[in-house]
Amino acid sequence: MLDTVDLPDDVAALKAMLIAATAREARKDERIERLERLVAAFKQAAFGRKSEKADPEQFDLALEDLETAIATIHAEDEADAPAGNRASRPRGSLPKHLPRVEEIIEPEILVCVCGGCLHRIGEDVSERLDVVPAQFRVIVTRRPKYACRACTDGVVQAPAPARLIPAGLPTEATVAHVLVSKYADHLPLYRQAQIMSRQGLDLDRSTLADWVGRAAYELRPVFDALIADLKRSSKLFMDETRAPVLDPGSRKTKTGYFWALARDDRPWGGGAPPGVAFTYAPGRAGIHAERILQGFSGILQVDGYAGYNRLIAPDRIGPDIRLAYxxxxxxxxxxxxxxxxxxxxxxxxxxxxxxxxxxxxxxxxxxxxxxxxxxxxxxxxxxxxxxxxxxxxxxxxxxxxxxxxxxxxxxxxxxxxxxxxxxxxxxxxNNSVERTIRPIALNRKNALFAGHDAGAENWATIASLIETCKLNSVDPLAYLTATLTAIVNGHKQSLIEELLPWKFLSRDR
Structure with a gap:
């Protein structure tokens, strides 16, 4: 940024500087326009014709780089502008629930040039988003032992707290963090192990896999309650998506399917909370849809896949189902x-x-x-x-x-x-259920395939609870931490419906 003292007195030199500055601005505008055209082209390719077989994640990465380049040019432009002329970009307000750490910056001198004391007449307040990096910690549990000096009736000690992983390292919150990272943030376990190693934690992928498997087992009754609750509705959505599964015998993958059963009554003000349950099946035949929907009666909204025709076959025995396309x-x-x-x-x-x-x-x-x-x-x-x-x-x-x-x-x-x-x-x-099934496709892209049928079933169980949390604006990490803690502390199976995601907020209070 130039000051007037830096400008030459020679008119010709001033003209040359002005021409150079104008040309520089023109080149900058041209660079921004070219980058913005590329952004538009990438968006068209990403969200346009499906026949182009575009990979959305690859386009996202390309768009990030382009938008970063545009921001760099804007930053360069602002750095060249006089301090009083720098444009302030509009920004949204930060969420009220985030903790605030206040800092007060006082002037160095609170004495006026006339010698009097300065009095506070107001203040300017600004907020910036800060982050404290995730940090692992160790919970040390001590259980003192007590004995009577006057007799020998025995030793008194508090019972050991229940644990999800018996004699294991993680708390329920740690296991919930692994679940959310894998099934909500699409981080495979080996990548999570790499991230943990940067903090000196020597945990291999198989250990994390053991945690996930045990959590899936404990959460299965909650999943069963979720799908039972959905099937008591009279209006549901259904869709299916591929689930490649490793076939150990042939050392190849076989194609299974995740069937999504969803409820979303919000567009018409229905009182039932939204939810989605994924069920793994080894195929796409209509018999799997019929098995999943056993006991359901009402309207099922689907796409045009022929497998659903089995549900309305004249000779079908079971509750009445009407298909809305x-x-x-x-x-x-x-x-x-x-x-x-x-x-x-x-x-x-x-x-x-x-x-x-x-x-x-x-x-x-x-x-x-x-x-x-x-x-x-x-x-x-x-x-x-x-x-x-x-x-x-x-x-x-x-x-x-x-x-x-x-x-x-x-x-x-x-x-x-x-x-x-x-x-x-x-x-x-049928877009409501298609939106709920997209995270499955994202996780599939990162994990490539499930290791076996049981792994796919665990995937479906945990993904169902996480996606239902999202539909109800519930934090999946907080929900899974509280739910796993309740289960290991002996939550009654007869009251398992109290652990459904949409009841978490009232349970939390």
Whole structure:
């Protein structure tokens, strides 16, 4: 930053400096514009066509580097600006629950130039986010022994506290930290062992694996209570995702599946808390969905996977289930066609579905009766008109063409697609459960595969509790610490539902 005393008196030299400064600013603006174009391009590639097979994590890393480069240029720009002209960037307020450590910075001299004492008339307050790095500590438990000097009736000593790992090193909080790091933050155990080693803790991966396995065993009754609670609902979502599992016999991986059963009544103000339960199964056949849903009766919102047809087969014995299908999947097939060139019919279909979504956005948050009334008045005529549109074009488009197949898909699931017009609790799509299943995919990417079927079942158990915590704005670390502590201290199995994630806040009080 130049001061006036640094400027030359020669006019020609001043002009040269001005030209150089202008050119430098132009180059800076050009660099920022180029980087911002790259950010936009990366975002388009990451969230655009699925046919590009983009890896979201790779794009995230690239975006981080680009945005860092832009911030560097802005910092350089601010450093060159006079102190009074530096722009202050808008920032959000820091959470109220974080502890505050106050520091008061007083002027060096509190005497006025006139000789009088200065009096405080106000203050400026600023807040900055600070961090205390995670630090392991050792809990030393001493149990004194007492004996009577007057007799020999024995020794008195407090009983040893219960432990999750008998005679083991970790507290329940330490085990909970490992669980959250693995299943919420996607840090495999070998990486956690590396992080611990930086603090001098010589713990290998197999030791951490033993902790995780024991915790999963103890948490299994809570998981069972979670899935039982979900199945008592009359409206659920279901989806499935791949779960590669190592097959020790062949030294290869086999493909299992995590089936997600979710409840989210928040869009219509339902009183039941949101939750999700993952169940591992060795395959994707409809028989697995039927087994998981045993005892459930009501509306199940799903995508168009044919395996769910088993649930509504005429000869099926069991509680009645109605399938509501997903408009997002129907729209997705039409969108793919529009990206491969001019496709006026597909574009018209996308526009029609978009109108339904606009109405849904305005109805979100209303009670079921109001949602149903709004749909009957506004959405039902659009759906009826689209049915005529669908019949018209299916008769004229080649069945085996991409457009013909997309229209056939919509026609095949039409009854389930329009079911949302009959019940204000039904969503227009299956996105609620798809969002809950994304962390499974992220963990799969980091872990590559589960080591065996039992490992996949443990994965499903712990991930269910962690993701349900997130849905209920509960801190998974605090929840798992308290829950494991309650279990090892003998929490009654008859009261296991008190340990469900959405009851943690009231239990904590």
């Amino acid at each position: 997903c408009w997002a999947h129907a729209r997705r097939k039409l969108v793919e066609i529009t990206r491969n060139g001019a496709a006026p019919i597909a574009e018209d279909g996308v526009k029609r579905i978009g109108e339904l979504y606009r109405i849904e956005a305005e109805l979100r948050g209303l009670d079921p009766q109001a949602r149903l009334a709004g749909r009957q008045e506004r959405s039902a005529p659009l759906v009826s008109d689209m049915q005529a549109w669908l019949t018209h074009h299916r008769a004229r488009v080649a069945t085996k063409s991409p457009l013909g197949e997309a229209l056939a898909y919509i026609g095949k699931y039409w009854d389930g697609l329009k079911l949302f017009l009959t019940d204000g609790r039904i969503e227009i799509d």
